[in-house]
Amino acid sequence: MTISRRQLLKYGFKIGASAAALGALPRPLxxxxxxxxxxxxxxxxxxxxxxxxxxxxxxxxxxxxxxxxxxxxxxxxxxxxxxxxxxxxxxxxxxxxxxxxxxxxxxxxxxxxxxxxxxxxxxxxxxxxxxxxxxxxxxxxxxxxxxxxxxxxxxxxxxxxxxxxxxxxxxxxxxxxxxxxxxxxxxxxxxxxxxxxxxxxxxxxxxxxxxxxxxxxxxxxxxxxxxxxxxxxxxxxxxxxxxxxxxxxxxxxxxxxxxxxEDAKLPVKPVEVGRYEVVCDAISIATLLESTLGTATQLDRVLGFEANASGTSYFSDPLAMLGSHQVGVPALTLTANRNERGAAGTVRWDDEGVESEEFTLVRDGILADFQTTRESASWLAEYYRGTGRAVRSHGCAVAPSALEIPLQHVPNLRLAAGPDDLDFDSAIAGVKSGLAVRGLVVDVDFQGGAGLGRSGLVYEIKGGQRVARVVGAGFLFRSAELWKDVVALGGHGSVQRFGMMARKGEPAQATYHSVAAPPVVFGQFTVIDPTRKA
Amino acid sequence: MIGRSLHDGRILSPDDCRALLRRVHALAEGGGDTAIRVSSWWHGELRWARNQIRTLSDRRDVRLTVIRTVRNGRDGAVTTNQLDDASLEAAVRAAERQSRMGAKIGRGVGFYPQFPHYEPFPNAAIWSDATFEAAALARAEVARRMIAHAEAQGMLSAGYLEVRAAMTATLGTEFPELRTGEHAFWEQPYVRWTQAQGSMTVRNAAGTGSGWAGLSSYDWRRIESASGALAERAVQKCVASQDPVALEPGRYTVILEPQAVADLMEPLIQSFNREPPEMGLTSPWRLAYDEALGLWRTKLGMKVVDERITISHDPADPDQGIVMHPLDLPEPVTWIERGVLKNLGHDWATEVEKLKGWHAVRGADAYRMSGGDTSLDEMIRTTRRGLLVTRFSNVAVLDGESLLSTGLTRDGLWLIENGQITKAVKNFRFTESPLFVLNHIEQLGEPVPVFRPTKREGDRLRPAIVPPVKARDFSFTSVIDAI
Structure with a gap:
């Protein structure tokens, strides 16, 4: 049986009409x-x-x-x-x-x-x-x-x-x-x-x-x-x-x-403070990236334009640091973009009409660039010209709606995977003695320089096995040391992407972006009991 | 046309609002309950950084939510920011469609008793013409003067000045014929309020010193007249905080400036609610489960902090400016009286025998904390070894029962030795509970208004009047490098 074009149109129309009826709520504006x-x-x-x-x-x-x-x-x-x-x-x-x-x-x-x-x-x-x-x-x-x-x-x-x-x-x-x-x-x-x-x-x-x-x-x-x-x-x-x-x-x-x-079967024990090898799952790493490098590479923060609001940055001198400042291990490469399909911060043009692109914030552990808008890109003109690059915005101007003035907000971030076929479970299997953490909540200071992570799900690892659930652990870190303490990065298959919200400005604006990261193993994480007073 | 008046009036006038409510109400079809909530806001803002005014802005919006509950239907809610007849009618129809499609047989509407009428506070300190009329040029002039203080010392400043006005109305009680059913409980006559705020951060070029000062009030004139003193304080704090030294974490006697007290008390102020402890949920005011009576007992009536502390709110207080809802008890409320927990806020629908009619006792929004007569200088002079704290940042509660919190000192921390400020100190992360601090008080100073602006557009005022506090054994747990 053949279906005529006329029938198709009719059928299509009906589908459309019923879908609209089901959708139920016409545009009221x-x-x-x-x-x-x-x-x-x-x-x-x-x-x-x-x-x-x-x-x-x-x-x-x-x-x-x-x-x-x-x-x-x-x-x-x-x-x-x-x-x-x-x-x-x-x-x-x-x-x-x-x-x-x-x-x-x-x-x-x-x-x-x-x-x-x-x-x-x-x-x-x-x-x-x-x-x-x-x-x-x-x-x-x-x-x-x-x-x-x-x-x-x-x-x-x-x-x-x-x-x-x-x-x-x-x-x-x-x-x-x-x-x-x-x-x-x-x-x-x-x-x-x-x-x-x-x-x-x-x-x-x-x-x-x-x-x-x-x-x-x-x-x-x-x-x-x-x-x-x-x-x-x-x-x-x-x-x-x-x-x-x-x-x-x-x-x-x-x-x-x-x-x-499985977790419920594990014995529960209180945290013992000390320094541990720690395996963080992908969302913990995404949160850590967001609060440290994602915060500190906002050029307006670095130069004090956010000083009276969310704060400044632990990167103090952009022109002196670009291209030479070691922020992490050589395996650490962090890119940013606003054009990744499916990511929460993706657009074709930013709120200044700049076409979105991918750029590298940290290359092989070295600070390579900052998040910029049309105005802030010109503050790095000297560096860009010196390295033979065009002075152009990375397209990070965003506002939640036309009611708010665009500010530089965090774009999508992506931490490059490691070379080995490593994921959260196999990373744990490689740890003789340490901790593993899921879903870290991070509270970072007003320069993105030091923070405290907390999580409801922390495992004690002995001989590559989860042997207990640890309650009440706090993960204390300094950003400048944290990313130099990376022992292993998860492989390509272990990279996961998460959408996140960030606040900035006066009055505060909330915008969305995604952070993609693999699980990471840190060599020496300071673990404390955050509820223990001095 | 409503749209015109939004141009000219910036926020909706009472007459426009009345007309709008009537129009929307008349659009309802098919009976049942209708609630309409209207709010509008206007902001005049100024941001500066690196001693340069960066942005001046003028922004406004309006928001209308219509909630329709047709017979046996669920609540259907639609929000729009367009006030023309066609947009409004479409919004009402959409809300009705939502309500009808979620219908549950036997739900019924309109089973609530009559709602009492409380007189609004005619002279509540919530509206200032000076705030509403503060033009861009006036803001710029104040900013320039504040910047000049920083420039004179060769420092870099960043700051924010804002004036705002907002109004809200929900099916005003002045139209009894519009009251319908359950939504009548959310009725609120037209109320408008203003807010002004100014704050300034001063840093040295090397980024090794930082100072801050800020103030919020419903009245722009208070910000304007305080601006010189605020700027001077921020500059002085920056100058004095340069090149701090690291101290060992530990327990210190602290002198908390009023702003630091307000920052630390935030979780405490938000905890004055009755439902969580009575339902056995985490709350500092939950005492224990009473097996005999089969209910959770609270700490109401018990001494919870130092007897020098009283925390209260009063809608008639000219410094407090509470935007009351008709469901809020229109009387002063004392939460903690001489150290004893006296009252907890509760929702209008919570069945508490002592309720006088259908009203809510709102948890503290605006508040005043009692103080003493020790000056800040006197506190310093009588301290053998301690720390002077400007303010706290990033305060987060670790334990909802003890209110144990963690957070950071920011914009000025100094060591006091033998009655003298001797050194600028690197910022600390603290691990401490506001309840602990209020039980370890040594001295209290005069309560003053602090910086506590409402943040979201259209939110109600939340001013606080807080004293400086000297307390012992405050726990600082780690040093941070951030300045």
């Missing part, structure tokens, strides 16, 4: 784009959004801005729990940034209209001018190629907003039911968060680009006889509903339940 009245927010590719964007830029330029850019964001968030609770939020925002005599002005509001964007353009320039008394301050923006009207949609397999929220709630409830079928096991929470942001960017240099970005995350925690684990497979990712359906979650849950049962 309307905007005034100057065509006589209100209309539903158009797709971000719409030519009229482009007009709106450049209207804002021109208003800022007319008001005296040497440079101006604008972002328009349309954001949808949905939270669904296994209990069937659904929370929907939708937000439209526009923010204009203007540079006058080396000062930035910024103005934002929740309205897309021709009058409002022009007002914001003028207001941003006015804000900048208000600071511009006295000698001009030189802001050099690293060159960036003009983007000519391009659009990018983050590749996701299933747009989560096209899936019925009730289907998702049922799916989550089924996961918790699955767990409860196994005696003694329980799952405390199960929830899913979805996020899609459509974003338009225009600059006075003539760039214009639009993107549709997705983020999905889930939470499922397991408990068995007082031992708890979180499902790491659902940390934030630049993915759609396939974050859940694209992996064998039940297999993963069964595997975790098996480990929990």
């Amino acid at each position: 309307y905007v005034d784009l100057g065509d006589g009245g209100l209309e539903a927010v158009p797709p971000i590719e719409s030519e009229r959004i482009r007009e709106l964007a450049f209207r804002a830029v021109e208003a800022a330029r007319d008001a005296g801005a040497a440079y101006a850019d604008v972002r328009l964001t349309h954001t949808r968030m949905r939270r669904i729990t296994a209990a069937g609770d659904i929370g929907d939020e939708e937000q439209v925002a526009v923010g204009v940034r203007a540079l006058v005599a080396g000062r930035w002005g910024f103005a934002s509001s929740p309205m897309w209209s021709r009058d409002e964007v022009a007002r914001l353009g003028r207001e941003a320039a006015y804000q900048a001018k208000s600071a511009a008394v006295g000698p001009a301050y030189e802001v050099v923006l690293a060159d960036v190629p003009v983007v000519h009207d391009e659009h990018w949609t983050m590749p996701v397999e299933v747009d989560p907003f096209e899936v019925s929220p009730f289907e998702i709630a049922d799916y989550l409830a089924a996961l918790t039911n699955f767990v409860s079928r196994f005696p003694g096991h329980r799952s405390d929470v199960a929830s899913a968060n979805f996020y899609v942001q459509e974003k338009a960017f225009a600059s006075s240099a003539g760039s214009y680009c639009t993107q549709r970005l997705y983020r999905t995350e889930g939470e499922l925690s397991l408990a068995f006889e007082g031992v708890r684990r979180r499902l790491d497979a659902l940390t934030p990712a630049g993915m759609g509903w396939e974050l859940f359906t694209g992996q064998e979650l039940r297999e993963e849950i069964r595997r975790l339940m098996g480990e929990l049962e």
Whole structure:
């Protein structure tokens, strides 16, 4: 039997219609784009959004801005729990940034209209001018190629907003039911968060680009006889509903339940303080990287621009340290990117219209670069020119929405794997006497220089075997020594990626990125009882 | 049109808000309960670093959440930031669809008793025209003056000044005809408040010294008039903190400046809630399970800290500025009175026999801690060996029962020997409980307002008035290099 094109269209239409009905929640937002009245927010590719964007830029330029850019964001968030609770939020925002005599002005509001964007353009320039008394301050923006009207949609397999929220709630409830079928096991929470942001960017240099970005995350925690684990497979990712359906979650849950049962059999003993060989699992390493090198290689922090907020950096002199400062063992190579498929910090262009790329922060243990924006890249111009490289931004300017001014935020990070075929279990097998830790929570100082890690799941290892569960252990470290103490890095197969949130700035902004890392064995970790007083 | 007024008024006016609530309420179809929560905020911000003003900004947003519960349905909630009729109607329809699709037979609506009406505090210290009218130029002028203090000493400063205004309303009680069912309990008439904050970090070029000072208040004039003193204090702290020496970790007598006390007390202030200890959950106020009565007993009525300590809040206090909800008990509340735990906050729905009607006793947001009459200089002069602490950073609770916490000293730590400040000291990580400190007090000074701004846009004020404290045997567990 053949199916005619006509039938296909009809069939396709029906599928589309029923999917929309199931999806249940139409876009509730309307905007005034100057065509006589209100209309539903158009797709971000719409030519009229482009007009709106450049209207804002021109208003800022007319008001005296040497440079101006604008972002328009349309954001949808949905939270669904296994209990069937659904929370929907939708937000439209526009923010204009203007540079006058080396000062930035910024103005934002929740309205897309021709009058409002022009007002914001003028207001941003006015804000900048208000600071511009006295000698001009030189802001050099690293060159960036003009983007000519391009659009990018983050590749996701299933747009989560096209899936019925009730289907998702049922799916989550089924996961918790699955767990409860196994005696003694329980799952405390199960929830899913979805996020899609459509974003338009225009600059006075003539760039214009639009993107549709997705983020999905889930939470499922397991408990068995007082031992708890979180499902790491659902940390934030630049993915759609396939974050859940694209992996064998039940297999993963069964595997975790098996480990929990093994863990529960181990005797429990209190921590004995001392120095230990320690095997850290991949998520512990991702957290350690994020709090140490990921924090310290933010160039704005290094130069004191965050001093009154989250802090500075234990790298004090970037130009003297770049290319020579040893931050870790030669096997340590840390790259950063904003273009890795599926990662939580992935975009095509950052919030200054800079195309995303991969760059190396630490090469063979030596500090090689910093996280930069267009402005901060120029602070390293001397180094870049000296090494024959172009002075360009690494595309780390981000803001959660157009309501906030872009800041330099942490991009996706990736720690290169070691040469051997090593994973968490085989690393443990190679340790005669030591500790192994899962899911370290790290509390680091305001320079990323020293910290304390804690975890609910620490094993004592004797002769390559887990012999006990250690409670109350604290892992004290200095970042400058920590990464020089790496004995072994897990192999390619052991690298896992986790989505994370980071806060920065005044007022504080929260943004997302991913960190990928293998498990790592450290030679001499200082282990303390963090609850023991002096 | 509402949109216009948002341009001009920055936050929604009472009239616009009233009209908006009526409009949204009228859009509900199919009966059941409706709740509408509106909030809007405006921020004027200024950031500087390396003695240069970096960014001035003017930002605003509005947020409307409609919660619909149709008959036998679940709660359907949709939030939007567009206030035109079409967007609002779509939001109400979406909330109704959510509610209907999760229907559970027999759930019912509207079974709550009438809600009492408390008068708002007409003169509560929560709104300042000076804050709302502080223009970008005024902020820039204050920043320039503060920067000049650092420049004069050849130091680098970074800082933040902010003025903000916010309002919220949830189906105002002034419209009894709009009250429906269970959501009526969340009703709140239009209330607006302002907040101003200023803080400054001063570092030397080598990064071997750092000082800080900050203040928050509902009133910008207080920040403006204190700005010179704040700048001077941050500069002096930076100058005096340069090139610190490492001391051995251990137990020290500490003189905690008011800001350090506030930073350390944060977990304690947030613990004044009744439900966790009465449900047997981790809380410093859980005493023991009473087998005879079959319930968890709390430490209410017991002496928990030094008798010199009283921690209270009072909505009529001109320095405290509490944004009250009609469900909050509209009276002063004393949490700890002369060392004895007197009150714990509780939710409106918690069945406690002593409740006078349907109200909540909110846990402490804003608070005042009693002090003494010892000046900071006097505390130093009477110390044989001890440490002077400017503030704490990264405070995290290790044990919810004892409130044992860990954290770091930041922006100025000095050794005191024989009544004199003798050396700048490298920062420490501490392992200590605020309850321990309040049981080892030697001297107390005069309580003063500290830096405790609300952080998230639209959040309520949380000012604190806190004394400097001298306490013994404070536990510092490791040295950190961070400055």
